[in-house]
Amino acid sequence: MTCDQARTQMLGGGEGKDFAEHLESCESCRNEVSRIGTLWQSLDLLPMEEPSGQVRERFYEMLGAYRQGLASAEPRRAFQWWQMAAAAALVVVGLGIGYGVREDKSRPELVQLREEVASMRQLVALSLMQQQSASDRLRGVSWSYQVEPSDEEVMNALVTTVNHDPSVNVRLAAVDALRPFTGSPATHVMARNAVIQALPKQTTPIVQVALIDFLAELKERNAAPELRRLVSDPDIDSGVRKRAEWALERMQ
Amino acid sequence: MAEVSGGQVARLAVLFERHHRPLFRYFLSMNGNRELAEDLVQEVFFRMLRYRTSYDPAQSFTAWMYQIARNAGVDQARKRGTAQVVDIDTFVDRRAELVSASPDPEESVSRGQDLALLRRAMDQLPEDKREILVLSRFQGMKHEDIAEVLGCEVGTVKVRVYRAIRALEQIYFALEKEKAS
Numbered sequence: 001m002t003c004d005q006a007r008t009q010m011l012g013g014g015e016g017k018d019f020a021e022h023l024e025s026c027e028s029c030r031n032e033v034s035r036i037g038t039l040w041q042s043l044d045l046l047p048m049e050e051p052s053g054q055v056r057e058r059f060y061e062m063l064g065a066y067r068q069g070l071a072s073a074e075p076r077r078a079f080q081w082w083q084m085a086a087a088a089a090l091v092v093v094g095l096g097i098g099y100g101v102r103e104d105k106s107r108p109e110l111v112q113l114r115e116e117v118a119s120m121r122q123l124v125a126l127s128l129m130q131q132q133s134a135s136d137r138l139r140g141v142s143w144s145y146q147v148e149p150s151d152e153e154v155m156n157a158l159v160t161t162v163n164h165d166p167s168v169n170v171r172l173a174a175v176d177a178l179r180p181f182t183g184s185p186a187t188h189v190m191a192r193n194a195v196i197q198a199l200p201k202q203t204t205p206i207v208q209v210a211l212i213d214f215l216a217e218l219k220e221r222n223a224a225p226e227l228r229r230l231v232s233d234p235d236i237d238s239g240v241r242k243r244a245e246w247a248l249e250r251m252q
Numbered sequence: 253m254a255e256v257s258g259g260q261v262a263r264l265a266v267l268f269e270r271h272h273r274p275l276f277r278y279f280l281s282m283n284g285n286r287e288l289a290e291d292l293v294q295e296v297f298f299r300m301l302r303y304r305t306s307y308d309p310a311q312s313f314t315a316w317m318y319q320i321a322r323n324a325g326v327d328q329a330r331k332r333g334t335a336q337v338v339d340i341d342t343f344v345d346r347r348a349e350l351v352s353a354s355p356d357p358e359e360s361v362s363r364g365q366d367l368a369l370l371r372r373a374m375d376q377l378p379e380d381k382r383e384i385l386v387l388s389r390f391q392g393m394k395h396e397d398i399a400e401v402l403g404c405e406v407g408t409v410k411v412r413v414y415r416a417i418r419a420l421e422q423i424y425f426a427l428e429k430e431k432a433s
Contacts, residue, residue, distance in 0.1 A: 008410040036417050039424070043389045045367055046374070051276040055290045059268050059297055066301055067261055 003029055121146045122154055129157050134167040141173040150186035159194040162211075163201050171202075175210045182218060196223045199230075205237040212240070216247035224251060253300070253316070254309040261301060267313075268297055274391050275321060281386045282325055284375060295324045314393060315400035322383075322401065369431070373424040381416035388413050 001022040006029050009019050023030050125147055128140025141161065147154045158181070161174040175198075181191035195214055202208045208230075215223040230236050230244040255263045272293050279289035299320050300307075307316055374382060387393045387401065388409075395409045402409065 007414050008407070036421065039370075039421055040389070040417060042367070042370060043374075043385070046371055047367075049277055049280050049286070051273060051290055051293065052286075055272060055276065055293055056268075058290075058294050059272070060265070062294065062298060063261070063264060063268075063301075066298075 007032070118148055118151075122151055125154050126157050129161055134165075134170055137161065137165065137167070137170045138173055141170060141177045144177045145180065149180040149184035152187060152190070155181045155187050155191055155194075159191075159198065162194075162198045162207075168204050168207060171204070171207050172210055175207065175214060179214070192218060192220055192222075196220060196226060199223065199226050205240050208237070208240045209243050212243045212247045216250045219251055221251055224248060227251075253304075253307050253313045256300070257304045257307045257309070261304070264297065264301060267300070271317060272297070275317070277390055278318070278321060278386055279325060281374070281390065282379070282383060283329075288328065292321070292324050292328060295328070296321050299324060312397045312400060314391075315397040318387065318391070318393070318397075318401045369427050370424060373420055373427055376423050376427075377416065377420055381412075381419050384409070384412050385416045385420065 001018040003022075003026060006019055006022045006026070023033060121143060125140050125143035128136050128143055131137055131140065141158065144154050144158055149155075155178070158174045158177050162171055162178065165171050165174065175195075178191055178195060181187045182195070184191075195211060195218075199208065199211045199215070202211060212227065212230075215227070227244045227248050231241055231248065233241070236244075253267060256267070275293050275296055276289050279292045280286060283289060283292075296317065300317070303320070307313075374385070377385070384398065384402070387398050388395070393401075395406050395413075398409045399406045404412075
Protein backbone atom coordinates (compact mmCIF):
# COMPACT_ATOMS: atom_id res chain seq x y z
CA MET A 1 0.00 0.00 0.00
CA THR A 2 1.26 3.46 -0.88
CA CYS A 3 1.05 6.53 1.38
CA ASP A 4 -1.63 8.01 -0.91
CA GLN A 5 -3.76 4.88 -0.64
CA ALA A 6 -3.31 4.82 3.12
CA ARG A 7 -4.42 8.44 3.46
CA THR A 8 -7.88 7.77 2.03
CA GLN A 9 -8.34 5.07 4.65
CA MET A 10 -7.33 7.12 7.65
CA LEU A 11 -10.81 8.47 8.26
CA GLY A 12 -12.88 5.37 8.57
CA GLY A 13 -12.32 2.02 7.01
CA GLY A 14 -8.61 1.91 7.82
CA GLU A 15 -8.81 -1.49 9.42
CA GLY A 16 -7.36 -3.78 6.75
CA LYS A 17 -4.19 -5.81 7.06
CA ASP A 18 -2.45 -3.80 4.33
CA PHE A 19 -3.22 -0.55 6.08
CA ALA A 20 -1.88 -1.84 9.41
CA GLU A 21 1.28 -3.13 7.74
CA HIS A 22 1.81 0.19 5.99
CA LEU A 23 1.49 2.10 9.27
CA GLU A 24 4.03 -0.17 10.92
CA SER A 25 6.56 0.57 8.25
CA CYS A 26 5.80 4.27 7.60
CA GLU A 27 6.44 6.74 10.38
CA SER A 28 5.09 9.70 8.43
CA CYS A 29 1.69 8.05 7.96
CA ARG A 30 1.66 6.91 11.57
CA ASN A 31 2.11 10.51 12.72
CA GLU A 32 -0.51 11.70 10.32
CA VAL A 33 -3.06 9.16 11.51
CA SER A 34 -2.47 10.24 15.07
CA ARG A 35 -2.73 13.97 14.28
CA ILE A 36 -5.69 13.79 11.96
CA GLY A 37 -7.44 11.23 14.14
CA THR A 38 -7.28 13.60 17.10
CA LEU A 39 -8.64 16.46 15.04
CA TRP A 40 -11.37 14.21 13.64
CA GLN A 41 -12.39 13.12 17.12
CA SER A 42 -12.35 16.66 18.50
CA LEU A 43 -14.93 17.71 15.91
CA ASP A 44 -17.34 15.73 18.07
CA LEU A 45 -16.74 18.13 20.94
CA LEU A 46 -18.04 21.15 19.07
CA PRO A 47 -21.29 22.32 20.65
CA MET A 48 -24.50 21.03 19.09
CA GLU A 49 -26.81 23.92 18.37
CA GLU A 50 -30.54 23.45 18.84
CA PRO A 51 -33.18 25.07 16.65
CA SER A 52 -35.78 27.26 18.34
CA GLY A 53 -39.27 25.98 19.08
CA GLN A 54 -40.60 28.08 16.24
CA VAL A 55 -39.26 25.59 13.71
CA ARG A 56 -41.64 22.92 14.99
CA GLU A 57 -44.54 25.35 15.23
CA ARG A 58 -44.05 26.56 11.67
CA PHE A 59 -43.66 23.03 10.34
CA TYR A 60 -46.97 21.83 11.80
CA GLU A 61 -48.72 24.95 10.54
CA MET A 62 -47.34 24.34 7.07
CA LEU A 63 -48.29 20.64 7.17
CA GLY A 64 -51.83 21.47 8.31
CA ALA A 65 -52.27 24.05 5.58
CA TYR A 66 -50.91 21.66 2.97
CA ARG A 67 -53.27 18.88 4.01
CA GLN A 68 -56.20 21.28 3.98
CA GLY A 69 -55.21 22.41 0.50
CA LEU A 70 -55.04 18.81 -0.69
CA ALA A 71 -58.44 17.98 0.81
CA SER A 72 -60.15 20.96 -0.79
CA ALA A 73 -58.53 20.27 -4.16
CA GLU A 74 -59.65 16.62 -4.09
CA PRO A 75 -63.32 16.92 -5.26
CA ARG A 76 -62.40 19.21 -8.15
CA ARG A 77 -59.63 16.90 -9.25
CA ALA A 78 -61.87 13.87 -8.86
CA PHE A 79 -64.47 15.53 -11.07
CA GLN A 80 -61.93 16.08 -13.80
CA TRP A 81 -60.74 12.48 -13.48
CA TRP A 82 -64.15 10.95 -13.82
CA GLN A 83 -64.98 13.13 -16.78
CA MET A 84 -61.76 12.14 -18.48
CA ALA A 85 -62.12 8.54 -17.38
CA ALA A 86 -65.69 8.32 -18.68
CA ALA A 87 -64.64 9.73 -22.04
CA ALA A 88 -61.65 7.42 -22.23
CA ALA A 89 -63.80 4.46 -21.17
CA LEU A 90 -66.21 5.13 -24.01
CA VAL A 91 -63.36 5.24 -26.49
CA VAL A 92 -61.88 2.04 -25.12
CA VAL A 93 -65.27 0.29 -25.06
CA GLY A 94 -65.82 1.34 -28.67
CA LEU A 95 -62.45 0.01 -29.69
CA GLY A 96 -63.05 -3.16 -27.72
CA ILE A 97 -66.36 -3.79 -29.46
CA GLY A 98 -64.69 -3.17 -32.80
CA TYR A 99 -61.98 -5.69 -32.05
CA GLY A 100 -64.46 -8.16 -30.57
CA VAL A 101 -66.62 -8.13 -33.68
CA ARG A 102 -63.74 -8.78 -36.05
CA GLU A 103 -61.24 -10.79 -34.08
CA ASP A 104 -60.74 -13.86 -32.02
CA LYS A 105 -61.48 -13.14 -28.36
CA SER A 106 -58.32 -14.80 -27.12
CA ARG A 107 -56.07 -12.20 -28.76
CA PRO A 108 -53.74 -10.41 -26.33
CA GLU A 109 -54.80 -6.97 -27.59
CA LEU A 110 -58.34 -7.77 -26.59
CA VAL A 111 -57.25 -8.96 -23.15
CA GLN A 112 -55.36 -5.71 -22.70
CA LEU A 113 -58.36 -3.69 -23.83
CA ARG A 114 -60.58 -5.52 -21.39
CA GLU A 115 -58.15 -4.67 -18.60
CA GLU A 116 -58.16 -1.04 -19.63
CA VAL A 117 -61.94 -0.96 -19.65
CA ALA A 118 -61.98 -2.50 -16.17
CA SER A 119 -59.52 0.07 -14.93
CA MET A 120 -61.56 2.92 -16.40
CA ARG A 121 -64.74 1.61 -14.81
CA GLN A 122 -62.96 1.42 -11.48
CA LEU A 123 -61.73 5.00 -11.86
CA VAL A 124 -65.19 6.30 -12.75
CA ALA A 125 -66.83 4.47 -9.84
CA LEU A 126 -64.25 5.65 -7.32
CA SER A 127 -64.31 9.23 -8.59
CA LEU A 128 -68.09 9.48 -8.54
CA MET A 129 -68.27 8.11 -5.00
CA GLN A 130 -66.16 11.07 -3.83
CA GLN A 131 -68.46 13.73 -5.24
CA GLN A 132 -70.24 16.40 -3.21
CA SER A 133 -73.62 15.67 -4.74
CA ALA A 134 -75.56 12.66 -3.43
CA SER A 135 -76.90 11.87 -6.90
CA ASP A 136 -73.34 11.67 -8.27
CA ARG A 137 -72.36 9.37 -5.40
CA LEU A 138 -75.39 7.19 -6.20
CA ARG A 139 -74.17 6.99 -9.78
CA GLY A 140 -70.76 5.98 -8.45
CA VAL A 141 -72.35 3.16 -6.45
CA SER A 142 -74.20 2.04 -9.61
CA TRP A 143 -70.94 2.06 -11.58
CA SER A 144 -69.43 -0.27 -8.98
CA TYR A 145 -71.60 -3.09 -10.41
CA GLN A 146 -69.56 -2.85 -13.57
CA VAL A 147 -66.20 -3.56 -11.92
CA GLU A 148 -64.88 -7.01 -11.16
CA PRO A 149 -66.14 -8.18 -7.74
CA SER A 150 -62.53 -8.95 -6.86
CA ASP A 151 -61.65 -5.24 -6.96
CA GLU A 152 -60.65 -4.46 -3.36
CA GLU A 153 -60.33 -0.74 -3.91
CA VAL A 154 -63.92 -0.35 -5.07
CA MET A 155 -65.11 -2.66 -2.31
CA ASN A 156 -63.34 -0.52 0.30
CA ALA A 157 -64.87 2.63 -1.20
CA LEU A 158 -68.32 1.04 -0.89
CA VAL A 159 -67.64 0.09 2.73
CA THR A 160 -66.57 3.67 3.47
CA THR A 161 -69.79 4.87 1.82
CA VAL A 162 -71.88 2.48 3.92
CA ASN A 163 -70.18 3.67 7.10
CA HIS A 164 -69.86 7.38 6.51
CA ASP A 165 -72.03 8.71 3.69
CA PRO A 166 -74.44 11.36 5.02
CA SER A 167 -77.22 10.29 2.64
CA VAL A 168 -79.40 7.34 3.68
CA ASN A 169 -80.21 6.54 0.03
CA VAL A 170 -76.55 6.34 -0.90
CA ARG A 171 -75.77 4.17 2.13
CA LEU A 172 -78.63 1.80 1.25
CA ALA A 173 -77.47 1.57 -2.35
CA ALA A 174 -73.92 0.86 -1.17
CA VAL A 175 -75.13 -1.98 1.10
CA ASP A 176 -76.79 -3.61 -1.94
CA ALA A 177 -73.73 -2.98 -4.10
CA LEU A 178 -71.57 -4.96 -1.66
CA ARG A 179 -73.46 -8.19 -2.51
CA PRO A 180 -71.32 -9.21 -5.52
CA PHE A 181 -68.16 -8.85 -3.38
CA THR A 182 -69.41 -11.42 -0.88
CA GLY A 183 -69.49 -13.97 -3.71
CA SER A 184 -65.97 -13.39 -4.97
CA PRO A 185 -63.23 -15.70 -3.62
CA ALA A 186 -60.85 -12.72 -3.49
CA THR A 187 -63.02 -10.43 -1.40
CA HIS A 188 -65.76 -12.47 0.28
CA VAL A 189 -64.09 -12.65 3.71
CA MET A 190 -63.33 -8.93 3.77
CA ALA A 191 -66.78 -8.02 2.48
CA ARG A 192 -68.56 -10.18 5.07
CA ASN A 193 -66.49 -8.75 7.90
CA ALA A 194 -67.10 -5.24 6.63
CA VAL A 195 -70.86 -5.79 6.71
CA ILE A 196 -70.69 -7.16 10.28
CA GLN A 197 -68.59 -4.20 11.39
CA ALA A 198 -70.88 -1.71 9.65
CA LEU A 199 -73.94 -2.76 11.66
CA PRO A 200 -73.00 -1.16 15.03
CA LYS A 201 -72.01 2.04 13.23
CA GLN A 202 -75.50 2.61 11.84
CA THR A 203 -78.21 4.51 13.66
CA THR A 204 -80.78 4.79 10.85
CA PRO A 205 -83.31 1.92 11.19
CA ILE A 206 -83.79 1.39 7.46
CA VAL A 207 -80.04 0.92 6.90
CA GLN A 208 -79.79 -1.30 9.98
CA VAL A 209 -82.58 -3.49 8.59
CA ALA A 210 -80.87 -3.64 5.18
CA LEU A 211 -77.65 -4.81 6.83
CA ILE A 212 -79.48 -7.37 9.01
CA ASP A 213 -81.25 -8.78 5.93
CA PHE A 214 -77.93 -9.01 4.14
CA LEU A 215 -76.32 -10.87 7.07
CA ALA A 216 -79.29 -13.22 7.33
CA GLU A 217 -79.07 -13.91 3.62
CA LEU A 218 -75.37 -14.73 4.05
CA LYS A 219 -76.16 -16.85 7.13
CA GLU A 220 -73.24 -15.07 8.73
CA ARG A 221 -72.94 -16.62 12.18
CA ASN A 222 -70.16 -14.25 13.24
CA ALA A 223 -72.79 -11.51 13.27
CA ALA A 224 -74.79 -13.27 16.00
CA PRO A 225 -73.23 -11.34 18.96
CA GLU A 226 -74.04 -8.00 17.35
CA LEU A 227 -77.57 -9.15 16.50
CA ARG A 228 -78.10 -10.28 20.09
CA ARG A 229 -76.88 -6.91 21.32
CA LEU A 230 -79.47 -5.21 19.12
CA VAL A 231 -82.20 -7.53 20.43
CA SER A 232 -81.34 -6.68 24.06
CA ASP A 233 -80.86 -2.93 23.48
CA PRO A 234 -83.90 -1.18 25.02
CA ASP A 235 -83.29 1.97 22.99
CA ILE A 236 -83.30 0.27 19.61
CA ASP A 237 -86.12 0.77 17.13
CA SER A 238 -88.72 -2.00 17.56
CA GLY A 239 -88.70 -2.83 13.82
CA VAL A 240 -84.92 -3.31 13.95
CA ARG A 241 -85.20 -5.48 17.06
CA LYS A 242 -87.80 -7.75 15.41
CA ARG A 243 -85.67 -8.03 12.29
CA ALA A 244 -82.61 -8.93 14.39
CA GLU A 245 -84.64 -11.65 16.21
CA TRP A 246 -85.82 -12.98 12.86
CA ALA A 247 -82.23 -13.03 11.53
CA LEU A 248 -80.96 -14.90 14.59
CA GLU A 249 -83.66 -17.55 14.15
CA ARG A 250 -82.82 -17.89 10.50
CA MET A 251 -79.16 -18.44 11.24
CA GLN A 252 -79.82 -21.39 13.60
CA MET B 253 -41.05 8.72 3.07
CA ALA B 254 -42.58 6.01 0.90
CA GLU B 255 -45.83 6.46 2.85
CA VAL B 256 -45.71 10.25 2.41
CA SER B 257 -45.02 9.73 -1.25
CA GLY B 258 -48.03 7.40 -1.44
CA GLY B 259 -50.35 10.15 -0.16
CA GLN B 260 -50.12 9.86 3.63
CA VAL B 261 -48.69 13.36 3.99
CA ALA B 262 -49.30 13.46 7.75
CA ARG B 263 -46.49 10.90 8.11
CA LEU B 264 -44.05 13.67 7.24
CA ALA B 265 -44.29 14.66 10.91
CA VAL B 266 -42.33 11.50 11.83
CA LEU B 267 -39.56 12.46 9.43
CA PHE B 268 -39.56 16.02 10.70
CA GLU B 269 -39.10 14.89 14.32
CA ARG B 270 -36.25 12.62 13.29
CA HIS B 271 -34.35 14.90 10.94
CA HIS B 272 -35.03 18.57 11.60
CA ARG B 273 -32.20 18.98 14.14
CA PRO B 274 -29.44 17.47 11.97
CA LEU B 275 -30.74 19.50 9.04
CA PHE B 276 -30.69 22.68 11.12
CA ARG B 277 -27.08 21.98 12.15
CA TYR B 278 -26.12 21.31 8.56
CA PHE B 279 -27.48 24.67 7.44
CA LEU B 280 -26.04 26.45 10.45
CA SER B 281 -22.61 24.99 9.70
CA MET B 282 -22.94 26.12 6.13
CA ASN B 283 -24.19 29.67 6.63
CA GLY B 284 -23.73 30.49 10.34
CA ASN B 285 -27.12 32.19 10.51
CA ARG B 286 -29.66 30.63 12.88
CA GLU B 287 -32.66 32.39 11.43
CA LEU B 288 -31.72 31.48 7.89
CA ALA B 289 -30.96 27.88 8.93
CA GLU B 290 -34.46 27.59 10.44
CA ASP B 291 -36.03 29.02 7.29
CA LEU B 292 -34.13 26.50 5.21
CA VAL B 293 -35.25 23.58 7.38
CA GLN B 294 -38.81 24.71 6.73
CA GLU B 295 -38.10 24.98 3.02
CA VAL B 296 -36.67 21.45 2.88
CA PHE B 297 -39.79 19.91 4.42
CA PHE B 298 -42.00 21.94 2.14
CA ARG B 299 -40.05 20.72 -0.89
CA MET B 300 -40.33 17.14 0.37
CA LEU B 301 -44.10 17.51 0.28
CA ARG B 302 -44.11 19.22 -3.05
CA TYR B 303 -41.83 16.74 -4.75
CA ARG B 304 -42.89 13.70 -2.71
CA THR B 305 -43.86 11.69 -5.77
CA SER B 306 -40.31 11.99 -7.11
CA TYR B 307 -38.97 10.00 -4.15
CA ASP B 308 -37.78 6.56 -5.15
CA PRO B 309 -38.02 4.10 -2.22
CA ALA B 310 -35.03 2.25 -3.63
CA GLN B 311 -32.93 5.37 -3.01
CA SER B 312 -31.48 6.31 0.37
CA PHE B 313 -33.85 8.72 2.09
CA THR B 314 -30.98 10.60 3.78
CA ALA B 315 -29.27 11.14 0.44
CA TRP B 316 -32.52 12.36 -1.13
CA MET B 317 -33.15 14.73 1.78
CA TYR B 318 -29.66 16.23 1.61
CA GLN B 319 -29.95 16.66 -2.13
CA ILE B 320 -33.04 18.76 -1.47
CA ALA B 321 -31.23 20.57 1.35
CA ARG B 322 -28.27 21.43 -0.85
CA ASN B 323 -30.51 22.76 -3.59
CA ALA B 324 -32.48 24.81 -1.08
CA GLY B 325 -29.22 26.24 0.32
CA VAL B 326 -27.90 27.09 -3.13
CA ASP B 327 -31.19 28.73 -4.17
CA GLN B 328 -31.25 30.76 -0.98
CA ALA B 329 -27.63 31.90 -1.42
CA ARG B 330 -28.36 32.84 -5.03
CA LYS B 331 -31.37 34.86 -3.93
CA ARG B 332 -29.28 36.71 -1.39
CA GLY B 333 -26.47 37.09 -3.88
CA THR B 334 -23.91 35.55 -1.53
CA ALA B 335 -22.13 32.30 -0.93
CA GLN B 336 -22.99 30.52 2.31
CA VAL B 337 -20.63 32.42 4.60
CA VAL B 338 -20.29 31.99 8.33
CA ASP B 339 -20.59 34.84 10.80
CA ILE B 340 -17.34 34.84 12.79
CA ASP B 341 -18.85 36.67 15.80
CA THR B 342 -20.77 33.58 16.84
CA PHE B 343 -17.54 32.01 18.18
CA VAL B 344 -17.45 34.27 21.21
CA ASP B 345 -20.84 33.07 22.43
CA ARG B 346 -20.01 29.46 21.73
CA ARG B 347 -16.74 29.70 23.63
CA ALA B 348 -18.50 31.24 26.62
CA GLU B 349 -21.00 28.38 26.63
CA LEU B 350 -18.24 25.81 26.59
CA VAL B 351 -16.29 27.48 29.38
CA SER B 352 -19.26 27.64 31.71
CA ALA B 353 -20.27 24.04 31.03
CA SER B 354 -16.99 22.46 32.12
CA PRO B 355 -16.31 21.60 35.82
CA ASP B 356 -12.55 22.38 35.90
CA PRO B 357 -12.10 26.14 35.24
CA GLU B 358 -8.53 25.97 33.94
CA GLU B 359 -9.15 22.98 31.75
CA SER B 360 -12.42 24.37 30.53
CA VAL B 361 -10.85 27.68 29.51
CA SER B 362 -8.16 25.89 27.53
CA ARG B 363 -10.64 23.41 26.05
CA GLY B 364 -13.04 26.21 25.25
CA GLN B 365 -10.31 28.15 23.51
CA ASP B 366 -9.24 25.08 21.51
CA LEU B 367 -12.78 24.38 20.45
CA ALA B 368 -13.46 28.00 19.60
CA LEU B 369 -10.38 27.88 17.42
CA LEU B 370 -11.54 24.66 15.84
CA ARG B 371 -14.95 26.16 15.18
CA ARG B 372 -13.31 29.16 13.62
CA ALA B 373 -11.14 26.92 11.47
CA MET B 374 -14.23 25.01 10.36
CA ASP B 375 -15.97 28.21 9.38
CA GLN B 376 -12.94 29.38 7.42
CA LEU B 377 -12.83 26.22 5.37
CA PRO B 378 -13.88 26.60 1.74
CA GLU B 379 -17.57 25.77 1.38
CA ASP B 380 -17.14 22.44 -0.43
CA LYS B 381 -14.67 21.15 2.17
CA ARG B 382 -16.81 22.33 5.05
CA GLU B 383 -19.83 20.63 3.54
CA ILE B 384 -18.17 17.27 3.14
CA LEU B 385 -16.90 17.36 6.72
CA VAL B 386 -20.34 18.33 8.03
CA LEU B 387 -22.00 15.53 6.12
CA SER B 388 -19.49 12.86 7.06
CA ARG B 389 -18.74 13.87 10.64
CA PHE B 390 -21.72 15.80 12.01
CA GLN B 391 -24.48 14.13 10.04
CA GLY B 392 -22.85 10.70 10.31
CA MET B 393 -23.63 9.91 6.69
CA LYS B 394 -22.16 6.90 4.93
CA HIS B 395 -19.69 7.56 2.13
CA GLU B 396 -22.16 5.92 -0.28
CA ASP B 397 -24.91 8.39 0.66
CA ILE B 398 -22.56 11.36 0.42
CA ALA B 399 -21.51 10.16 -3.02
CA GLU B 400 -25.18 10.12 -4.04
CA VAL B 401 -25.75 13.63 -2.67
CA LEU B 402 -22.67 15.07 -4.34
CA GLY B 403 -23.01 13.05 -7.51
CA CYS B 404 -19.55 11.47 -7.40
CA GLU B 405 -17.84 8.13 -6.76
CA VAL B 406 -17.37 6.73 -3.25
CA GLY B 407 -13.60 6.79 -3.77
CA THR B 408 -13.79 10.50 -4.58
CA VAL B 409 -15.68 11.12 -1.37
CA LYS B 410 -12.94 9.42 0.67
CA VAL B 411 -10.26 11.53 -0.99
CA ARG B 412 -12.28 14.72 -0.51
CA VAL B 413 -12.92 13.98 3.16
CA TYR B 414 -9.19 13.46 3.66
CA ARG B 415 -8.34 16.71 1.86
CA ALA B 416 -10.95 18.59 3.87
CA ILE B 417 -9.58 17.42 7.22
CA ARG B 418 -6.04 18.27 6.09
CA ALA B 419 -7.19 21.74 5.09
CA LEU B 420 -8.91 22.10 8.45
CA GLU B 421 -5.72 21.09 10.20
CA GLN B 422 -3.70 23.70 8.33
CA ILE B 423 -6.18 26.49 9.09
CA TYR B 424 -6.33 25.40 12.73
CA PHE B 425 -2.55 25.50 13.16
CA ALA B 426 -2.36 28.85 11.37
CA LEU B 427 -4.94 30.30 13.74
CA GLU B 428 -3.16 28.83 16.71
CA LYS B 429 0.12 30.38 15.59
CA GLU B 430 -1.60 33.71 15.02
CA LYS B 431 -3.02 33.61 18.52
CA ALA B 432 0.31 32.72 20.11
CA SER B 433 2.20 35.55 18.41
